[in-house]
Amino acid sequence: MSGFDRKAMAARLAQDIPEGWIVNLGIGIPTMVGNYVPSEREVIFHSENGILGMGPAPAPDKVDPWLVNAGKQAVTLLPGGSYCHHADSFAMIRGGHIDLCVLGAFEVAQNGDIANWATSENDTAPAVGGAMDLGAGAKRLWVIMEHSTKDGRPKLVERCGYPLTTPGAVKRVYTNLGVFEIVADKGFVVVDLAPGVTLEEAQAATGATLHTQ
């Protein structure tokens, strides 16, 4: 079993974003997706701190301290880009204007539930940020994450054990082992597996049944 590394995961997801979509990328692996959308394909990136038409990181000598993404990293604005305030930025999210949101997660359940903000109900200091707004408001939510935790527990599960971010929101999961669609009344359906990964290996690493179409 070899599977995708993080860059390959991000590149695999980027392949599936069509021209013209408005996309919000979460912090971590999701942010990497922006690097792999083919340059001839026009996709508009939204950042919840009030940027529409966000561009890549600037050259070190071109950093504008006033211009950061949701992860507080320096970014740029593309021609045609614009700024707005937080309530307008979240109106774009909550009003259903964002075509796709890509988030990381602790767990995704076979009914599309996502848990990605707190590790227990008594978390020492939970931090939700915009995750619940994005989960409830974007037209579609895809998750990109490792298939298992560092200590080998499955992250694709029958039912989330951690507090939910949004119930029933996830449509697709991209992991180091492959791509999995969530189909109503069925669960995880294999779209494709990473090079060198067999269905048996993917199933063994998954806490729910993997269906093949």
Add this chain to the structure above:
Amino acid sequence: MINKIVQSMADAMAGIKDGSTVLIGGFGAVGQPDELIEALIEQGAKDLTCVCNNAGTGRVGLAKLMELGRVRKIICSFPRSQGSVVFEELYRAGKLELEIVPQGTMAERMRAAGAGVPAFFTATSVGTILANGKEEREFNGRKYVMEHALKGDVALVEAWEGDRWGNLTYRASGRNFNPVMAMASDLTIAQVSHLRELGELVPENVHTPGIFVKRVIQVDRGPNWA
């Protein structure tokens, strides 16, 4: 003559009472009114409820205000971030009340307060522990929770330009929470990098009209932010 421009931080902070709810602009360091927060520390008001997306970093600014024991409660979406040591110490010791609010709900609660809307329904947080105890209703087959407006006694905001009527513009992603916080408080105090003469700001490009602003003070943020 209407002149909202004040010359000293003492004048900017005048009248802020103990027990106030203080809205503090910014997303991380960007658009955060550092000089006004320092002035609030100097001014001395305590038992404050602070509304701010993040809970401060290091031991300066909001973190210092909290470390001095002046903050009773913090309302934010993302308190835990790199360097939020003071927040974590106080929260773990039970010395700080925390209300976690989804970021969009937080912005909309303040926008609602500014617009005279007492409460609204949103799909955000439905089916999660953050919806516990909140009224739920169904509209067109979908569930929503009720959220209340969030009003401030004071707002500390950072803008790029301002004039004596209180009109403001913001720079790039420095806008973030500042305009909604300016709308949502009784006493909005703006620190600006540049003062402009009345009429100098392009009317079509004013981001926060002066009606929402009570005091304006010019600060020099140094070459990094020029």
